[in-house]
Amino acid sequence: MQTNFTLAQLADPDIAEADKILRACVHCGFCTATCPTYVLDGNELDSPRGRIYLIKDMLEQDRPATAEVTRHIDRCLSCLSCMTTCPSGVHYMHLVDHARSHIKDTYRRPLGDRLLRVMLAKLMPYPRRFRLALQAARIGKPFAPVAAAFGLKRLAAMLRLSPWQAPCRPLAAQVFAPQGARKGRVALLAGCVNDLLMPEINAATIGVLTRHGIEVVLPHGAGCCGSLVHHMGREAEALEQVRANVDAWSAVGGLDAIIINTSGCGTTIKDYGFMLRTNPVYAARAARVSALAKDISEYLAGLPLRPQGNAPPLVVAYHAACSLQHGQRIIRQPKEVLTKLGFVVKDVPDGHLCCGSAGTYNILQPDIARRLRERKVGTIERLRPDVIAAGNIGCITQIAAGTDLPTVHTVELIDWATGGTCPPRLRDHRPRAAMHRAGAAD
């Protein structure tokens, strides 16, 4: 694609990067067929190619974002399905990140939208604050249908997604010793939401790692990965969170890997090197952090895991989180590990399409998110699985809100099959005959 940035514009490294990305696009349109928002409504402006044109025009003219551009960029899930499809290697992620930051700097959103975004940005990345918010949401949860009836769709979506049970407490900084001789040492990103909503994910991660001789460090000072505010265009806040993590992980010596069990965070952490590339103090350390970052399934695929006979051969519908399959190109490892451990893994048809979770998307764009969830749950339920597994708490929450099937993190099944305990959501659910046939023991 031909671009027309001036030399003065190209002196800005972000514009120079955008120019490089735009020039790679040959506007073939292959990406439209795999874009969830285009698949739903067939609007070219809600396709990757359409959005690329809108961004190009906005940046070239150095214009403030308009309401129309903002609407179409807001509808993008950042699922990155378009990047997997694109034959020209267009780095859409960096382009849309830049566009979101430009929108944040130049467009004044309606008051309600602004307030909601500030609230999400100031609460969700901070576990203690978010815990209080979740406790308040429990009181309001029964009123979700009332909120929806009054047209308060985003409030209704927030209440529906919040859990009925009280949120747990976040894990403190500490070291989990390996069982037996130490064979490795990793840092774990505890995440902002995991411990509050599903502490079993971190427990399973720590359990399976320490049982296999890996020391797990939760360092002081590590917090939210920054992706939540990054995807809202709040670049200054995102970079502050990124730098704090780079400092925290760089201070821990002898790490073999930084383990992430929320794939949305993993995609961002693997991009820290790019995000801080122009910062002379942080660039090298950020690149090192990105190089060390590994999704838990990626790391476990390299360990000698053996089934211990305590998990039955359940049929698992494996939902590939977009951030894992498109953002990190981790496709086979989770399925191979589950299969090796005795589970019967089924791919979900149209698995390249997002479930509608996408960070805060299911709150900010509740209608599209609901339609994507219904489509996803329909394809999953047709497989008649015993359990749904995914590598991202956002997907788990989103899918679980639309089905009665138990939905767990992949690492919970891996932990169970290698000598850990049955995932609580499965234990409570007691799935069909397979569990009883196999006489499953916890």
Ligand code: SF4
């Ligand atoms: S597939 Fe790639 S090159 Fe083709 S229109 Fe989409 S982004 Fe551009």
Ligand code: SF4
């Ligand atoms: S990131 Fe996803 S929603 Fe956004 S343009 Fe690409 S395929 Fe479409």
